Amino acid sequence: MSRKVPYRFYLTEDQMPTQWYNLRADMKEQPDPLLNPATLEPLKEEDLYPIFCKELAHQEMDSKTRYYDIPEEILGMYKIYRPSPLIRAYNLEKELGTPAKIYYKFEGNNTSGSHKLNSAIAQAYYAKKQGLTSLTTETGAGQWGTALSEACAYFGIPLTVFMVKCSFEQKPFRKAVMQTFDADVIPSPSTTTQVGRKILEENPGTTGSLGCAISEAVEKATTTEGCRYVLGSVLNQVLLHQSIIGLEAKKAMEILEEYPDVVIGCAGGGSNLGGLISPFMRDKIVDGKDVRIVAVEPASCPSFTRGKYAYDFCDTGKVTPMAKMYTLGCSFMPSANHAGGLRYHGMSPILSKLYHDGLMEAVSYEQTAVFEAAKLFARVETILPAPESSHAIKGAIDEALRCKETGEEKTILFGLTGTGYFDMTAYSAFHDGTMKDYIPTDEELEKGFEKLPKVDK
Numbered sequence: 001m002s003r004k005v006p007y008r009f010y011l012t013e014d015q016m017p018t019q020w021y022n023l024r025a026d027m028k029e030q031p032d033p034l035l036n037p038a039t040l041e042p043l044k045e046e047d048l049y050p051i052f053c054k055e056l057a058h059q060e061m062d063s064k065t066r067y068y069d070i071p072e073e074i075l076g077m078y079k080i081y082r083p084s085p086l087i088r089a090y091n092l093e094k095e096l097g098t099p100a101k102i103y104y105k106f107e108g109n110n111t112s113g114s115h116k117l118n119s120a121i122a123q124a125y126y127a128k129k130q131g132l133t134s135l136t137t138e139t140g141a142g143q144w145g146t147a148l149s150e151a152c153a154y155f156g157i158p159l160t161v162f163m164v165k166c167s168f169e170q171k172p173f174r175k176a177v178m179q180t181f182d183a184d185v186i187p188s189p190s191t192t193t194q195v196g197r198k199i200l201e202e203n204p205g206t207t208g209s210l211g212c213a214i215s216e217a218v219e220k221a222t223t224t225e226g227c228r229y230v231l232g233s234v235l236n237q238v239l240l241h242q243s244i245i246g247l248e249a250k251k252a253m254e255i256l257e258e259y260p261d262v263v264i265g266c267a268g269g270g271s272n273l274g275g276l277i278s279p280f281m282r283d284k285i286v287d288g289k290d291v292r293i294v295a296v297e298p299a300s301c302p303s304f305t306r307g308k309y310a311y312d313f314c315d316t317g318k319v320t321p322m323a324k325m326y327t328l329g330c331s332f333m334p335s336a337n338h339a340g341g342l343r344y345h346g347m348s349p350i351l352s353k354l355y356h357d358g359l360m361e362a363v364s365y366e367q368t369a370v371f372e373a374a375k376l377f378a379r380v381e382t383i384l385p386a387p388e389s390s391h392a393i394k395g396a397i398d399e400a401l402r403c404k405e406t407g408e409e410k411t412i413l414f415g416l417t418g419t420g421y422f423d424m425t426a427y428s429a430f431h432d433g434t435m436k437d438y439i440p441t442d443e444e445l446e447k448g449f450e451k452l453p454k455v456d457k
């Protein structure tokens with residue numbers, strides 16, 4: 001018998017994890033290596049030094065070290081907003097009439113409104129430690145740009161953010177938040193980079209994509225002295241930093257004498273999901289634990305469920321290394337009426353490998369169904385969820401409703417990655433009925449696949 005658990009459970013500061021966990025160290029089959037696009041040879045750590053700072057390049061390539069001590073300075077900043085609460089969704093369970101127990105780990109308790117700050121702090125810290133003089137990045141919906149602005153302001157590093165143009169226009173207040181933290185925010189594609197000018201020439205009316213913004217930021221980093229690029233998702237190093245989410249969640253559940261039967265998370269580039277599942281996936285791989293892991297993605301940007309497992313560029317301008325991952329092709333741009341975030345064409349190579357090997361599942365939902373789940377959740381749990389996070393909510397609700405049918409008392413854990421206060425344009429479209437679902441046709445996806453680089457690996 002598990003004892004009655006509180007609505008909100010916080011680890012104490014002393015119980016907080018002091019190490020990150022590197023899931024690759026326990027994966028029996030490793031993800032395929034990053035490739036140098038010029039030679040098609042596997043990249044070496046040094047090849048990454050012009051793009052990333054050295055410690056992060058090391059973390060990116062390190063599949064051996066199981067645990068990394070979290071530096072004191074980073075822990076010091078984590079403790080401002082962590083541990084994040086593990087919440088038992090009693091109200092949601094009651095509303096659904098499910099016998100399932102639903103828990104969620106809420107990462108929206110910081111100014112970025114998302115889990116992204118967990119990696120932003122680490123990346124800014126290592127850049128500062130190496131003596132770099134500026135950083136640059138891209139942001140889609142704006143959470144990553146905000147998180148990194150916070151972290152850079154804290155460590156005193158100037159930051160340029162390339163923000164996908166349609167978000168820049170839809171979310172003017174995001175820019176104001178980033179400016180509060182002294183970031184320079186540029187709508188992408190822009191005329192400030194060669195690759196941006198080229199994309200604009202070929203596609204004059206484009207409202208941008210994450211892939212374009214990444215190309216611009218990478219160009220800026222590689223052409224500016226003392227400047228490096230940082231990325232908020234997809235990369236191995238980001239999953240490493242985000243493991244704090246899963247480690248906290250697992251420890252909290254241990255104290256509550258609980259263990260999830262199903263772990264559910266939304267998937268854009270895979271960072272929150274990779275972080276949340278890492279210790280549970282470890283248990284599955286190493287100890288043979290019977291835990292299901294489910295990724296939830298938008299039907300309008302279905303990398304896992306309809307993408308190809310292939311080598312591809314991580315950006316539209318093809319300036320980055322190539323990664324083997326589930327991808328819709330680096331030229332893929334989600335429909336402009338897609339409001340729910342999670343717009344990236346590819347997926348974390350670690351998660352891609354796990355999915356390919358059958359260790360996790362994936363589902364996709366249309367955005368109106370996702371917003372319905374968001375509304376139901378907000379009404380009973382009082383948190384206004386980010387559209388991205390609402391994909392996980394929808395996944396958890398559907399799982400709980402299946403339990404209602406079968407009478408199974410499963411324990412469900414999902415990741416509530418953030419809040420949706422900057423997504424009111426999307427919420428308004430949902431409320432007034434103008435939000436449309438868009439599912440790309442096979443022919444449309446085929447166009448993206450045709451342009452995949454020809455790599456015989």
Ligand SMILES: *Cc1c(COP(=O)(O)O)cnc(C)c1O
Pocket residue numbers: 113114115116143144232233234266267268269270271272273341342386388389417418419
């Ligand atoms: C960025 C973001 C996501 C998706 O990114 P992942 O790297 O897939 O985690 C999900 N939720 C929120 C709130 C985000 O800001």
